[in-house]
Amino acid sequence: MLAGKYILLIIGGGVAAFKSLDLIRRLRERGATVTPVLTGAAQQFVTPLSASALAAQKVYLDLFDLTDEAEMGHIELSRVADLVVVAPATADLMGKMANGLADDLASTLLLATDKRVLVAPAMNVRMWQHPATQRNVAALRGDGILFVGPDDGHMACGEFGPGRMAEPLAIVAAVESALTDGPLKGRRIIVTSGPTHEPIDPVRYIANRSSGAQGTALARALSALGADVVFITGPADVAPPEGVQVEKVQTAAQMMAAVQAALPADAAVFAAAVADWHVANGSGSKIKKDGRGAIPALRLTENADILATVSQMTQGRPALVVGFAAETDDVIAHATAKRVRKGCDWIVANDVSPETGIMGGTENAVTVISADGAETWPRMAKDQVANRLAAKIAQALT
Template identity: 80%
Template sequence: MLAGKRVLLIIGGGIAAFKSLDLIRRLRERGATVVPVLTRAGEEFVTPLSTSALAAQKVYRDLFDLTDEAEMGHIELSRDADLVVVAPATADLMGKMAAGLANDLASTLLMATDKRVLVAPAMNVRMWEHPATQRNIETLKGDGVLFVGPNEGNMACGEFGPGRMAEPLEIVAAVEAAIADGPLKGKHVLVTSGPTHEPIDPVRYIANRSSGAQGTAIARALAALGARVTFVTGPADVARPEGVQVIEVQTAREMLAAVQGALPADAAVFAAAVADWRVENASGSKMKKDGKGSLPELVFAENPDILATVSRMEKGRPALVVGFAAETDDVVENATAKRKRKGCDWIVANDVSPETGIMGGDENAVVVITDDGAEAWPRMGKDQVAQRLAAAIAEALG
């Protein structure tokens, strides 16, 4: 997919810069030409010599290089690439991008380019969670900048949390999706997937029987058609899709907040099996049996309706909102009523009775309900369902 493609790689200053050397190798293995740009801070972590040797290209470093700038080199570099990748993208670099600053070669290239930009953030967890960083992220997303990661894990500083740069192969998958020429290129699609876990106490929870397999397959299929996909998932059993932005949540309220934070989007597919209720009086410590047969009194509250909330948005509603209806009886009737009640454009309904083996299985049999009526699809693998649905979404978005 990357054969003959040209990637302009901007390496920011951070310990994660060492991963960028492996990223260069992985991209070149797939046929891409990688043109590296080192920031001054990046040079503190990787050398121009090692970067140049791996890329087999000159390393660009200085905005005021007389030789390069004799022919407006920063303009040429920014326009010749098929994609601009920033890895690692530090808090400082993203701040410059969001503010439109151009005071060094890297930031000037990012301002001058007319190509898509993919960033792989890497920073301390507190920096990532800082309100200024989060504001910058929202600005960049609104400008159409693509994100891959960050991942959660141990930091070089000893802290734990989100902020680790995505692994090289994750970034490669995101590069492939960004460069892919498909009918959804330039479109942003939001996908929810998996169950939610609503705590009863620190060790017990309420959940639905969802593996997340169908939602994951949908995210992969949309990315394969060139979409920029934001994937909001509960604690699913299946591996996360590559080449998409993954946001992991636990509860329905966390999922709603993540969905609202990911908007605007051209389309939204709500495949998650969200728990309808939560325990309002969840215990902060493990509940114990008292030996007398008495039962704990659980007080239930209704969870927010994510599908209805987005479907009824007056401002910023996606052009196409797709819901899912997992039913055990009167599938078409119940799903049709749900579509009307929620206000979404399409409902993908399926029979999840235990005898079907669909919940948690590898196959699905769905009925797609739209303004035009109900269309039953034959039973097929979940990947095939996802590909057919992604194609229908691409057609609907034009």
């Protein structure tokens, strides 16, 4: 898949730099040529000799190496690649990128390149969550920078949370997606998936039945067509697809915030089964039975409507907004009314009555409703539904 592709790999200074050595190997296995660039801090974690041996290429280190400037200047180095990959992308390096700073070879290459850039962030969880880092991430996304990760997990500092660099194979999948010359190349698409969990107390919650299988399949299909996919998922049964930017949430409020942070986008597809209500008087401790049969009174409050909010944006609205409608009766009538009420472009409707086996199953039978009418598709595997819907989205955006 990567045969003949030239990857400029910038290795930032962090403990995760050791993964970049495996990344070089994985990329070369798929036929790519990899030229490593090590920051000064990266050289404290991996040696230039190791990177050079695995890449079978010269490693670049210093902006002021006059011999290198004579053989291959930093401007040329930044532009001969098919893709620039930054792994690990530290908070410092992303801050330089977001603010146009260029005080070493890596940051100068990133400022001078005219090619797409894919970054794999890696840092302490508090650093990732810091408002300054999130401002920089938002700026980079607005500039069209592609992201893979970070993942949740244990870190070398002993803390747990988002900040781990994506695994090498996930980065390879993101590289392959970024270099795919599909009809959606250069398009940014948000896909929501899975259920949301609205807590009653620390051990109980309100949720909708959803495996997340259809949303996951759709994200995978859109990515295969070259789209830059932001996949925002609740606690689903199925694993998220590789090669896309994954944002994990629990509640409807968190999903709304993640969607707003992911904008602007060319299209947004809301496949998630978002809970309509949350518990306004939820308990911070487990609610106990009192032994007398008293039933706790739960006060429910409507969640914000993510589909309607995005559909009715007056500025920055995606060119295509697609909603999903899971119905149990009068499917077409209810879904048609929902499309008008929410203001979205399409509604993908399906019958999730228990006898259909669709909710949580491997197949789906949908009707795509637009201003032009209703288009009913035969029952098929969810992957097939995803491929057909992704092709229809590509046609609408091109």
